[in-house]
Amino acid sequence: MANPDSSLPVLGCLDGLVSAFRRAGEQDLYVRWSRGPGVDLRSGEQSRDGLTGIALPGLSANSLARQPWWRDRPLRLWLARRLHDYEHLRERGGPGVRAWLLRGREIARGPDNEPLVVDAQPLAWIADEVMLEARRLVRRETADWGSMDRSS
Template structure:
């Protein structure tokens, strides 16, 4: 299994905490992602795992913050959706998972088609205030949990 490592990055203690979607907007570019975990230091040297198959993945599971070309809605709506898609990992976990922003180059895709990043640079922590703002926007602008079955 390949090593996962932080690319030349600032000290984790020195990375800023984002408190609003406006602050997050300033970081968006290709190769920037959100991840829910204990944090960069815990993830350094580890990989994600597909728990259904029992297989180790070749990188860390992340969610893209740069929208796809087909996305024609406002950027803040994309960000809110991306932040909210895996927020349950923080809420449902008793292992102190947090949301944080990182940059890196994808090395593949996970079982849910999520990008996998091997080397990363931590950019920022995501505050609870930002997550709450994202949830409010997501619930106001989207038909949350609606799928192709009409449910």
Template sequence: MSDAESMPVFDSLDDLAELVASRRGLYVRWSHGPECDLELASSRDGLTGLSLPGLSANALDVEIWWDGRSVRTWVARRLYDYSHLPRVRAPGTRPWVLHGTEAGRGPDNEPLVKEVEPLAWIGACAIGEACEVITHQPGPWGPMLRNDSA
């Protein structure tokens, strides 16, 4: 069994929010998993093909401007914002949590992470819960890819 296959799975948004509340330096990456990613240890700029100095990921750390709001809602938003990626990327794309050190910023201003420690997969149930949380928020919340036709 590979390391990626043996990683735990967060099937609950509450469990993931608890982790985020207790530890800094966490990121979510949407890919085929750590085994594929750590082999190269870098992402590529889709426009130029340049190798980037780390893996592109999205920070899970709660920002100070969130001002005491629910960590669960914060994590839900971080997942919901990129929940379209499995539909628009290669089959098998899924989210996983990692701990790492920011090495710079990518072309879309996303964190580029090095010294990656894979922690867990994020299961479909947690993604479903995140979508449920966000779709029930008051106001015009929506994923980063606003046009769902992609």
């Protein structure tokens, strides 16, 4: 199997993520924090529960799907929030862990109620600059908007 990591484009700004989201029709797009699709696809599209070590039947990912209750609020802020909420996964994952965008099919839910995705189609890496931009945008909205990190 060819390494999909080397051919992935890099989204370098939040507006690039917004454009990719719109081009994909806003459906079935996810962000995954890992060492990349090359590693994940070789693993048979399985994640492991961090507490028990049990193999999960898909890749643990975070959905970018915009929820109806968000109504007419800015899409850019929605996507920034989705990145910001789970940015801690990069640090907790260790060296080489990065965010990447994928299309996939949800098959189940993991122990933290996260989507477990199969049939992953890697679309792009998400650059650190996008993460910084998302963090700034979210903090500009409210200083109390923390991440989903339960370790602190």
